[in-house]
Amino acid sequence: MFGGGIPFGHFGGMPGGGGAPAEDVDTTKLYETLEVDKSASKKDIRKAYMKLSRTHHPDKGGDEHKFKEISAAYEILSDDNKRAQYDKYGLEGVSGDDVGAAGGEDLFSMFFGGGGRSRRAGPRKGPSVNHPLKVSLEDLYNGKTVKLAVNRKIIEGTPSECTACKGQGAVMEVRQLGPGMITQMQRTCDQCKGQGMQCSFKSERKVLEVHVEKGMMHNDRISFRNMADEVPKCETGDVHFIIQEKDHELFKRKGADLLIVKEISLNQALCGFSWKMTHLDNRTLVIKSKPGEIIKPEMNTKEALPYVKVLPDEGMPSKGNPFVKGNLYVMFRVQFPETLSPEVVEQLKKLLPEPDVPEEYDPMEVEEVHLNEADLRLFGKGGAHQSSSEAHDSDDEGGAQPVQCQQS
Ligand SMILES: [Zn+2]
Missing domain, CATH: 2.60.260.20 (Urease metallochaperone UreE, N-terminal domain)
Known part of the structure; x- marks a missing residue:
């Protein structure tokens, strides 16, 4: 992150063309969610996230919504670009689609509850697709452009309003539960699968030029806006290629x-x-x-x-x-040699610094010993051991047994 004085807008590429954000834009909520200061370093943010995600993980009885909030906040604040956008434009600057942790949930309603704030203008967005893209380390070093064909569904002709649900996407169903008891249930329209529109699709094969930039990392994304399947009344989702770095035999x-x-x-x-x-x-x-x-x-x-x-x-x-x-x-x-011939040892002794100085002793008075091969993992396991079951056995069996150390 830059030290605050740098006007990001001047570099372009930001939504709204670098204009000042609306005054009521909230740029603190995500920091509050992670319980960190706005000036927190990447490391602090990661630490806070690790701590909170442990406490709130649903597998450990945490609240799932809270956990999702924490994950989404971390996903945004741990990414320099997304964090810069968020700091300047609030959640408006970060596309909900770019935050996997949100699981398709609208970021606003996630953090501010439904209806608390108006959503971004424009139509809903259809589902985006992710394609893994295996890339060699050589290609990540040198950069590469690959042409990839994707098959997508596009709308043929003009979609018309669904006649089954009159464009509502849902139909009311009246069911009789028993004498004098009826219930009304709303269910998704089968005809249009909830779209409210009926249309025919055709399949299109599209060749995309995927630019693998020099230095890209595992899990980096290369995105093609509005290249996913078309969905009536929705902005078309994006196609993302997710870099999967292949293992290299040397590096x-x-x-x-x-x-x-x-x-x-x-x-x-x-x-x-x-x-x-x-x-x-x-x-x-x-x-x-x-x-x-x-x-x-x-x-x-x-x-x-x-x-x-x-x-x-x-x-x-x-x-x-x-x-x-x-x-x-x-x-x-x-790689040390396994053994050396006595002649070589003689030579080396003369050549290498600090040769061994023989100790003086009377062989009858001391013990001369040699060392065996060892495994440090067995360190501390020597001596006579009693296993707990044997410890409760009767004494006359003599519970203590020598432990056999493995020599390899
Ligand atoms: Zn319908």
Whole structure:
């Protein structure tokens, strides 16, 4: 978010052509719903959402409506664009259709109750459709235009008012329940399925040019306004293609950053390495260690994190700003030799710094021991254990049994 002083309207693309919002536009309700300040950071908003959604989740006995409100508020405020629109234009600036959490519910009635406020002008909108679109990491790096054919229903001729319900979309049904008891029930008209209009449809095949922008992320949407099936008396819904990033065999992606895992030998870790790598745009990079550079088995931190190095600006391009790239992280896995011959050991001992200094002792006085293979997950499970059932058994069975440690 920008610091407040920047007039968004000047950048265009906002509803109402950047004009001032109506004075009574509410731009605080969503913040109140998430119990955060209007200046809250993305992180704060996420934290608040996580906390509230846990408390109000319907599976945990929470109120479903409240949960939907929280989800819709989070969906808007966690998205920079939607948040900017909301801050300026209130809910008017955010299309209900863009908020999946609303589940097709009108955003106004969701937050302000039915009839509390006039809805947006214009006809109702027909259902929108989402199509998943699998995209390779290469295509997300380089950008791509794909032509996709969609089949849609379009209205043929002019729709006419439904004769069965006289355009009401619903019919009253009188039912006799018993002697002297009748009930009137309203049900959706079968003839027009509640549309109030009757019309014939034809199928249309439409080829859409889908521009996958450089740097797009998993679940990003590419939308085509009014390209869904036509519905009489309604604005036609939209077609959305939802980016589904395919796994890449070399690169893992998080945001704009990329990560590769590189196995190197102990020799390479100590004496240097160079390896050729083909990047997502087909450039060949030769990654070389600097003289004297040593790759360690793990970072010198308390948590023993994997050893990583970074190549700045070799990550993914940023969406909307493709010249700003993320970074490429290389996580090293040093492959130690399984064993070494005595000759090699002799050589290494002379060459590597800080060789072992033999301890002096009398072998008759001390115990000489060797180490076995181990599994840290078994740490703490040594010693004699009594299982709880055995603990209640009679004493003469001798409940204590040695635990067998697995050695692998
Ligand atoms: Zn009808």
